[in-house]
Amino acid sequence: MAQERKKRRIVIASILKPVDDTRMMEKIGMSLQQAGYDVTVVGYPAKSLKVWPGIRVISLPAFARLSTGRIKARWTVLIKAWQERPDFFIFTTHELMGTALLLKIFSNTTLVYDVRENYYRNIRYSEAFPRILRLPLAAMVRFKEKLLAPMIDHFLLAERAYESEFRFHRGGWTVIENKAVGIEPLARKRGGRRLLFSGTLAVSTGVFCAINLAILMHQQDPKVTLTIAGYAASRQVQEKLAGLAQVHSWITLVGITELVSHEVIVQRIHESDLALVAYPPAHHTEGSRP
Known part of the structure; x- marks a missing residue:
């Protein structure tokens, strides 16, 4: 009897996004699992207790948004991903670029960066960080993206506008927009408030x-x-x-x-x-x- 073909392994990882994040789990994870890949999702603990058939879920220890726990989470992702020995490592945040690079050096994993935000603009112009830190943090992130981009095998862009907003992805990219997952329509009462x-x-x-x-x-x-x-x-x-x-x-x-x-x-x-x-x-x- 012919030997069963071994499934190729994929790890999809984030830091702040929960493991049941719609794009990470439903759109990418489930699609790859249904296409015959062995999929593991690593991320922040989810509030939901939903079970995802055919997908391994690894929840990181909970941590505050601005804390050393957020830095430690990068090493946890590295350890968990190393244990999985993936053929592909899909990471969804600039915070995991260093982690991805180490994984590639020591295991020759194919790297895919799912660019979900223009992090430079978000950090510089939003109210997420203290005003005095915004420009230096934004510049540091963009420098890191440009520096490490040549090591990344492919980019996924969550917005078509990203094709022109930055250039570090020019090695090869695919636009996969964040379109809504269909929700079954329900009958509405007229005059609903x-x-x-x-x-x-x-x-x-x-x-x-x-x-x-x-x-x-x-x-x-x-x-x-x-x-x-x-x-x-x-x-x-x-x-x-x-x-x-x-x-x-x-x-x-x-x-x-x-x-x-x-x-x-x-x-x-x-x-x-x-x-x-x-x-x-x-x-x-x-x-x-x-």
């Missing part, structure tokens, strides 16, 4: 624009409610949202100080009548699609 804003919560993603609109709508119709579901990296944004929810009892907060699983987001979508999307003009999101 349940509003939802979900996703990353920041000034630049328009959460406060959405709140201002909801307040105007609530003034016209007191039955209007708003649910805000997602994670806010900025302490100032967290505190401002908490304050607004105290003043306006019809605003419900879900997550805010911690990650919210994709399953919970989908549940909230099903429970809502209208989703709000607001992208105020900003340097780091001008080429992105919400």
Whole structure:
């Protein structure tokens, strides 16, 4: 009897993204697993207890966003990936570029960088870091990407705009946009008043624009409610949202100080009548699609 062909191994890894992250697990991980690859996903612990058939899941120890635990996580990823002996290592953040390089040197693994953000612009122009640190941190990240890019075998770009926003990926790339995973439509009651804003919560993603609109709508119709579901990296944004929810009892907060699983987001979508999307003009999101 012919010997069964050994499956090629792939490790998909992140630092801050949870193991059940939609792009990492459902879009890339499940697609590769269904194509016949042996897939392992490594990432931040997920809130969901969902089981993913055919995929090994390795959760990193939990850590604060700005802590030494975040640095230690890179070494944990390296150890876990080394133990898996992957043929391909797909990493989803610039923080794992050094880890990926070491893996390639010692195991000759094929490296794929899934570029999900323009990290230079995000760090420099968003409120995620203290203002005094933004430019030096952004410059350091872009220098690292340019320096190590020749060692990377292929790039995946999450936005078509990235083709022109930077050049370090010129060795070879494929655009795989972050298109929404289909959600089964549900019947809506006419005149529904349940509003939802979900996703990353920041000034630049328009959460406060959405709140201002909801307040105007609530003034016209007191039955209007708003649910805000997602994670806010900025302490100032967290505190401002908490304050607004105290003043306006019809605003419900879900997550805010911690990650919210994709399953919970989908549940909230099903429970809502209208989703709000607001992208105020900003340097780091001008080429992105919400």
